Amino acid sequence: MSASTGVGDGVAATSRLAARGLTLSYEDRTVVDGLDLEIPDGEVTVVVGPNACGKSTLLRALGRLLKPARGAVFLDGEELDRLPTRRIAQSLGLLPQTPVAPEAITVADLVARGRQPHQRWWQQWSEADERAVTDAMARTDVTALAGRPVDELSGGQRQRVWIAMALAQETDLLLLDEPTTYLDISHQVEVLDLVRRLNHERGRTVVAVLHDLNQAARYADHIVAMKAGRVVAAGRPSEVVTAELVREVFGLACVVVPDPVTGGPLVVPGKPWGA
Secondary structure (H helix, E strand, C coil): CCCCCEECCCCCCCCCEEEEEEEEECCCCEEEEEEEEEECCCCEEEEEEECCCCCHHHHHHHHCCEEEEEEEEEEECHHHCCCCHHCCCCCCCECCCCCCCCCEHHHHHHHHHHHHCCCECEECHHHHHHHHHHHHHHHHCCHHCCCEEEHHHHHHHHHHHHHHHEEECCCCCEECCCCCCCCCCCHHHHHHHHHHHHHHCCEEEEEEECCCCCHHHHHEEEEEEECCEEEEECCHHHHHHHHHHHHHHHCCCEEEEEEECCCCCCEECCCCCCC
């Protein structure tokens, strides 16, 4: 559902989540500068770009983990910084790049924490909470790990548990910062397939930061390419993923050919050194 509320200075919102004139800094170092962005509703948006271009910083600001130096992020036409924390948590789920679990917490307890925004002091746990947690754990294949401490798991197992917690939150908007970190190729595909199913079957709007450009092209409806804190291009994968853009953004000579499975763009790097 697109918001019809005005977004700052009379600018009409055309998507639930947007940024206007967004400048993000760490102390005196500007990382994102004057960025405008709209996240298409009901689609999977993937943000790509070289290391240190501002991808994760942008995602932190979209999830209100980082306060803008200038400009603002808008949710349903209202400035994110002015909204109550509970309302944001009920609308927007965020999986940061390096989440930290409380010491000795079990998998089931960590996933259950995703339900906190939906609880009240007079209703600490409900059947809906139980269903959401059970479903999230099943979808991420961590049900068998329910009683194990999170800090005893492998990196890939931990990552799937964190994703389960984000799913249990059952928000319409889901922000994922490098959700395939620590996962082998099989589990990377499983996680990204899961993201697509959540989008197709439940209409969730997803924003993910990915390093792998070919995975981005395969799974995204909408790609945002960043370089040096700015958006260089945004649009459908077929429009954005070109040899010219890859050279401009990543400094890589390549050929872009049709993916034999999906028909979308597939980046084939140029000759390796010494070839």
